[in-house]
Amino acid sequence: MEQNEGSDYDKTKLYLIYQNASRLLLLVNQILDFRKAQSGELKLKVSKTEIIANTQTVFDSFAQLAQEKEINFHFNYENEILEGWIDMDKYHKILYNLLSNALKFTNNYGNVDLYIGTKEEDGIKKLVVEVSDDGVGIPLESQEKIFSRFYQVKSSKKNNTGSGIGLSLVISLVEVHKGELKLKSTPLKGSVFTLELPISKSNYKKSQVFDIEYKEPEMAYSTIDKVKKVNQSTELKQNILVIEDNAELRFFIADYLSEFYKVYQAENGDEGLNLCRKIKPALCVVDAMMPVMGGFQFVEALKSDENISHTALIMLTALSENENKIKGYNLGVDEYMVKPFDPSLLKTRIDNIIKTRIELKQKFSGEIETEVTTLTHSQLDIDFISNITDLIEKNISDTELTANFLCSELGMSSSKLYRKIKQLTDLSPNEFIRTVRLKKAAQLLKLKVNNVSEVADKVGFNDPLYFSRCFKKQFGYSPSRLIK
Numbered sequence: 146m147e148q149n150e151g152s153d154y155d156k157t158k159l160y161l162i163y164q165n166a167s168r169l170l171l172l173v174n175q176i177l178d179f180r181k182a183q184s185g186e187l188k189l190k191v192s193k194t195e196i197i198a199n200t201q202t203v204f205d206s207f208a209q210l211a212q213e214k215e216i217n218f219h220f221n222y223e224n225e226i227l228e229g230w231i232d233m234d235k236y237h238k239i240l241y242n243l244l245s246n247a248l249k250f251t252n253n254y255g256n257v258d259l260y261i262g263t264k265e266e267d268g269i270k271k272l273v274v275e276v277s278d279d280g281v282g283i284p285l286e287s288q289e290k291i292f293s294r295f296y297q298v299k300s301s302k303k304n305n306t307g308s309g310i311g312l313s314l315v316i317s318l319v320e321v322h323k324g325e326l327k328l329k330s331t332p333l334k335g336s337v338f339t340l341e342l343p344i345s346k347s348n349y350k351k352s353q354v355f356d357i358e359y360k361e362p363e364m365a366y367s368t369i370d371k372v373k374k375v376n377q378s379t380e381l382k383q384n385i386l387v388i389e390d391n392a393e394l395r396f397f398i399a400d401y402l403s404e405f406y407k408v409y410q411a412e413n414g415d416e417g418l419n420l421c422r423k424i425k426p427a428l429c430v431v432d433a434m435m436p437v438m439g440g441f442q443f444v445e446a447l448k449s450d451e452n453i454s455h456t457a458l459i460m461l462t463a464l465s466e467n468e469n470k471i472k473g474y475n476l477g478v479d480e481y482m483v484k485p486f487d488p489s490l491l492k493t494r495i496d497n498i499i500k501t502r503i504e505l506k507q508k509f510s511g512e513i514e515t516e517v518t519t520l521t522h523s524q525l526d527i528d529f530i531s532n533i534t535d536l537i538e539k540n541i542s543d544t545e546l547t548a549n550f551l552c553s554e555l556g557m558s559s560s561k562l563y564r565k566i567k568q569l570t571d572l573s574p575n576e577f578i579r580t581v582r583l584k585k586a587a588q589l590l591k592l593k594v595n596n597v598s599e600v601a602d603k604v605g606f607n608d609p610l611y612f613s614r615c616f617k618k619q620f621g622y623s624p625s626r627l628i629k
Contacts, residue, residue, distance in 0.1 A: 164206055168241075175238060175314055187321045189353040191230045196272060196344070197222055197261060199233055203240045204259055207248055214253045217425055221563045222261040223548065223575050229272055229344025230354070235318045236342070242315045243276040243338050251280035251335075254423030258560040263344075264549055272342045273549075277560045279335035283328070323348060329558075337558050382407040383499060384426040388417035388443065389461065390435040398430065401488040406495070414438030418446050421453050425568075428479075428495055433462035433469065444476045454523040455568050457498045459491070477523055506571040510580055513587040513620060520569050530569055537581045544605050548574035582606070583619045590627035597624045 146159050181187045204220045211218035240259075247257045260275040319326045322342050330336035346354060385406040389395040390413055399408045409424055411417035414431070415438040421429060429447070433440035440460055448454050459480045460473050470481050479498050482491060502520075509515045517534055521527045536554055540546045551574060552562050566574050582604040589600045601612035601624075616624045 164209070168206065171238065171241060175242075178238065178314060178318070187317065189232050189321055189323075189349065190234070190355050191232050191346075191349050191353055192355045193228060193346075194231050194233050196227045196229055196231065196236075197225065199237075200240065200259070200261055200274075203237055203244065206241075207244050210248050211257065214248065214251070214255075215424070216248060216251055216254070217256045217423075218248075219257075219564070220259045220261075221560060221567070221573070223263075223573055227261065227263065227272075229270070230346045230349065231272070231342060231344055232322055235322055239315050239318050239322075239340060240274065240276075242312065243274075243340070246312070247276050247278040247280065247336070247338075251278045254420065255279050256423075256425070258564065260560040260563060262548065262559060264341075264547075269343050269348060270345050272340075272344045273559070274340040274342075275337060275559050276340075277335065277337040277558055282332040282334050282336055283330040284332050337560070383428070384409065384424050385495065386411065386417060386421055386424065386426040386429045388412075388414060388429060388431040388435070388440075390432060398488065398491070402492060402495070405492060414440060414443030414446070418443055418450075421447060421456065422450065425453060426456060427499055428457040428459065430459045430461060430491070430495075433460055433473075441472065441476065444473065444478060448477045448523040449525065451525050451529065451565070454525040455521075457502065457522070459494060459498070461486070479522075503571070509570065510572065511620065513584055517570070517581075526569060529565065533566070533577075534581060537578055538585065541582060541585055541604050542602070544607050546578060546605060548578070551578075579615065580619065583616055586612070586616065586624065587620065587627060590624055593628050596628065600624070 146156070146163060151159075178187065200222075201220065204218075208218065244257070244259065251257055255278065257278045257280075258276070260273075260277070262273045262275075264271050264273050316326060319340065319342075324340060324342035326341075327339045328336065329339075343349075383406050385402055386409045387395055387398050387402070388411045389398065392412070395410055395412065399410050402408045409420055409426065411420050413435045417429065417431065418438070429443075431440045431443055435443075438446075440462075444458060444460070447456060447458070458478045459482060460478045461482050461484055462469065462473075463484050473481060480494050482494065505520055509517060509520055517530050518527055521530055532555070533551060536551060537546065540550070548559065548562060551557075552559050555562065562574055566572060566577050570577055570580075572580060586600050586604045586606075589595060589603060590597070595603065597613065598609040601607075601609045604612075606612035606615070613624055
C-alpha cells in the first residue's frame with residue numbers, strides 16, 4: 146500500500162486485505178480486553194480527539210459488508226468537526242460491535258444508520274451515538290440478558306456465528322468510560338442502541354488523561370481516500386426502481402438506465418412496494434396496468450407510507466385518456482409517459498424531476514418567501530414537516546432549541562428524524578431549525594417594528610453579530626437591508 150503502485154483495482158483489493166487483517170487484530174484484542182474486563186484490569190486513557198473523522202474510519206470498514214447485503218448504510222452527523230476527550234481505542238471497539246451486530250441482524254436491502262451528535266446534561270457535555278437498524282429486533286425477554294457474557298438470542302440462530310462476548314465487552318467498556326448504553330428494540334422491526342459518553346477533559350481523573358492528540362495512521366486514511374475515489378462514480382448514482390410486469394420491457398429499461406443510475410427491478414406493485422421500503426429509491430418508474438397490485442394501487446400505498454412518501458414517480462401507461470392521467474396526478478404521480486416511448490426521453494424526464502427537486506430544496510434555503518410545503522410530495526409529508534415547523538416556531542425564541550428537543554416532542558429517534566428531514570429538505574435537523582429561525586427573522590425585519598438585535602433575540606440568537614453572519618450566509622445580504 147505504501148509503494149503506491151498498481152492499478153486502482155489492485156489498490157482496492159489491497160485495502161480490502163488490510164481492512165480484514167485490521168478487523169482480525171481487533172477481534173483478537175477484544176478477547177484480551179474481555180479477560181481484562183472480567184478481572185477489573187481495564188484502564189481508561191482519554192486524549193483529545195477529532196471524533197467525526199475517527200468514527201468515519203470505523204464506519205468505512207463496514208462499507209463492503211453493507212454493499213454485499215445491499216443494505217442502505219448511512220453515517221449522519223450534525224457537525225463536520227467534533228472534538229472531545231475520549232478513549233479512542235475503547236470507543237472504536239464499542240462502535241465496531243454495535244455496527245457489526247446491526248449489519249449482521251439486518252436483512253438484505255434493509256437500513257442501518259449511524260448518527261453522531263452531542264447534548265448538555267447537568268452541565269456535562271456528552272457525545273451521543275445512535276446505531277439503528279430495521280432488522281430482526283430483539284425479543285422482550287432477551288433485552289435485559291443480551292449484555293450478559295456468552296448470552297445469545299435463541300430466535301436468531303440462523304445468524305448466530307458469534308460467541309456472545311461482544312455486547313458483554315461493550316457494556317464493560319461503556320461503564321469504564323463513565324458512559325451509558327440504552328436499547329430500544331421491537332421484534333421484526335429493528336433496534337436502536339444509544340450510547341452516551343462524557344467528552345470534556347474535566348470529567349476524567351488526571352491519571353486517565355493523556356495530553357497527546359489521537360490520530361489515525363496516515364496510511365489508513367490515504368488508502369481510504371484512494372478507494373473512495375475509485376468507487377466514487379458508483380456511490381454518486383441515484384437508486385431508481387423499475388416496476389413493470391412485462392419482463393422484456395423491464396429488462397430493456399433497466400439495462401438502458403443502469404449506465405446512469407443504480408437500477409432495481411420488480412414485476413408488480415406489491416413486490417415493488419416491499420423493495421421500495423428497503424432501498425428507498427429517489428424515483429420509481431411504474432407501469433399502470435399490472436397483476437397482483439397495479440400502478441395506481443402502488444402509488445396510493447407509497448404515498449401512505451411515511452418512510453417513502455417523498456419518492457418521485459413516473460407512470461408508464463398504454464392508456465392515453467386524460468381521466469387516467471388526472472387520477473394519477475391527483476394521487477401524486479410526477480410524470481406520465483405513454484407507451485411506446487423513447488428510453489432517452491425517459492432518462493431526460495428522470496433527470497429533470499431529480500434536478501427540479503434539488504433546485505426546490507436550494508430555493509427553500511436561499512429565499513425568504515419560499516414555503517417548506519413546496520418540498521412535500523404527499524399529505525403525510527405535509528403533516529410531518531408542518532408539525533415540525535409549528536413546533537420550531539412555538540419555541541423559536543429558545544436559544545437551546547435543538548434536534549434533541551424535536552425528537553423528544555415527536556417521540557422519534559434521532560436517525561429517523563435526520564433521515565426524513567434530510568430526504569425532504571436536504572438539511573440536517575439543526576440546519577432546518579436555523580433556516581426556519583432566519584426566515585422568521587426576515588419576516589419580522591420586513592415589518593420594520595424591531596431593530597436587528599431585537600429580532601435576533603426573538604428568533605433565538607443571543608449574539609446579534611453571529612445572527613447577522615448567519616443571515617448573510619443564508620440569503621446573500623445583511624439583515625439591516627430589510628429595515629432601511
